[in-house]
Amino acid sequence: MTFARPMIMIYTDDLHRLADFYTEVFGFHQKWRWPQEPEPAELIQLVHGEDQVWLSLPNDPLHGRQPVTSGEHEASFVLCLETDDVDRTVDRLRADGLPVLYGPADHPSGERLAYVADPDGRPVMLYHEITSGGADTRTE
Template sequence: MHAPARKLFPMLSALDFERALAFYAEQLGGRESYRFPPEGQPAFELGIGRIDGSPALHGQALRPASGHRVELCVYVDDVDATVARLAEAGAPVLLAPRDMPWGERVAYVADPDGNLVMLTRENVS
């Protein structure tokens, strides 16, 4: 039997680290839960790593040639208001808010590095 993972979270790459932090903290309300290194930039349960031109340790390109590999799901209180605020701040809206047959209201935006972010709220009937 394998031991369970102690912690699991996604890591995104960011060309403009400060802009990515502002998007997830200021625009989506993410809160800092730890820093590594302790004197370094904050990280969230969503890890954001700086792209600085250095080769990645794993040897793979940090950007896929096309398409996307990751889609983040963020539950919010008001999908429409969140999309409006993000659009006003310059985030591309990829799918306007709409009700889905499974009972959620969803919309898609892109973060500053083009990562897909699904904003959702369970519909209250």
């Protein structure tokens, strides 16, 4: 079980306002968004060198707060980790006693993902790319 490319996904009701803020103030640039069309976007990936931040609508069915909220408080962000096999990783973490909050499930953007909870109940998203076609709209 390997993990790579840690990133934070921040929930916001106005993706473009927050993307403009990180772009103008901190020098990030938009690398990817889903879907490309029509508006509104549900996910935006911002990068700064090797680092990345993802912005998500709080009501996106797989990346939003609803499937990943645990404990008494809604999550305002999620730590996301890429793994080589989401299903096998979730099976192992479940066997180790970690609560599985959602999935594994396929997302139309071409990711397989799941959410587990850390010891304080915060969600951690595990994902890997399942397709190289489909809705990939990278703007490099």
